[in-house]
Structure formats: structure tokens, C-alpha cells
Amino acid sequence: MPSQNLPTLSPNEMAWVSYQVSEFIRKQRTQYLPSATPLSPEQKNAMRPFFPDAILDSARLLTLIGARIPNPDFYDTLLSFGLDAAMLPDFSNSMAAVTFQDVIVSHEPFTDRLLFHELVHVVQYSKLGLSGFAVKYVEGFLQGGGYEGIPLEINAYHLDSEFAAHPEKHFSVESEVQSCITAGKF
Numbered sequence: 001m002p003s004q005n006l007p008t009l010s011p012n013e014m015a016w017v018s019y020q021v022s023e024f025i026r027k028q029r030t031q032y033l034p035s036a037t038p039l040s041p042e043q044k045n046a047m048r049p050f051f052p053d054a055i056l057d058s059a060r061l062l063t064l065i066g067a068r069i070p071n072p073d074f075y076d077t078l079l080s081f082g083l084d085a086a087m088l089p090d091f092s093n094s095m096a097a098v099t100f101q102d103v104i105v106s107h108e109p110f111t112d113r114l115l116f117h118e119l120v121h122v123v124q125y126s127k128l129g130l131s132g133f134a135v136k137y138v139e140g141f142l143q144g145g146g147y148e149g150i151p152l153e154i155n156a157y158h159l160d161s162e163f164a165a166h167p168e169k170h171f172s173v174e175s176e177v178q179s180c181i182t183a184g185k186f
Helices: 011-035 041-047 053-058 075-080 112-144 151-165 173-182
Strands: 060-063 097-100 103-106
Touching (some): 011 060, 011 112, 041 112, 053 112, 097 112, 103 112, 112 151, 112 173, 151 173
């Protein structure tokens, strides 16, 4: 259920915001990719029962030290649309990690659970494409009442919780994400 603090955007505003989100993701990926590294053999082994090799081979990781991902420049325009600044995801302060397609940038050391969560997003990007992911993220944010209501995030948190509770119980993240797409849950 949408929050009372979130405005209803026109179709043109929705398209503009989705485009801005996809451009932010694309630019951040381009910036961080040269410094990012492949998963270690240990990380791949821990994640292999859940993710296809193609995802594990393509994903790149970077842990920032003494730096933070900046908030997007378009946030000022979102405020002019009536969005509450406190509702917007704060990349520069509160996010543990952010996935930019296949490049995962973290503000803290990677644990298996953090890596798992972010790899779910890599799978979501691979299924939806950059533009599709951005549209679903924006729609989910507005319809779900903020970050906690974004179906893409709900899916990633649900799956990382399953992993954390029962790491010995293997399942296919790719199949789980595809089921959500097929069912129209995103």
C-alpha cells in the first residue's frame, strides 16, 4: 500500500525517473567496474549451490574504503515532485552495498549473506535488463511506500533470509526470480 508521503507521478514523470535511475546505474557501473574484482574461489564455492556459473563468473565486487557511493544528482528533482527526502534511499550513508547490474559495490566487508543478497539483484538485472529493472524499482518504490516495499528488495531479502537460515538447503535463485517475474510480483 502506498505511503501517504509518496506522490502519484504522471506517466511522463515515471518515465523520466526510470530513465534517470537507469542512467545512474549505468554510470556507476562504468565508474566502479575497472576497480572491481571477480568473486574469490571461496565465494564462488559458497554461492554455487544457489546461482548459475554465468552469474558467479560475471559478477564483480568492490569494497570502498574511505569513500561512499554518492546519492544521485536527480534527487533534487524528485523532491520537487513532492517526494520526502527521508523516504529516498541514502546511498551516501545507510546502504551496506549497491548492485549496478553485475558490479556490486559495498561499504563494508562482504559476508556470505550480503554477497548472496546482492547476487540476487545480479540475477534480477539479468532477467529484467537494466531498463526493466529500473522501471520495476521505481514502480515498486512508489507503489510499495518506499524502499522496504520494493518487490525486488522484498524478493532479495526473502531469499537471503532463506539462505541465512538454512545454507545447507540449496535452491535456484534464478528459478525463484523467474517465478516472481512470471507471476507478475515485481
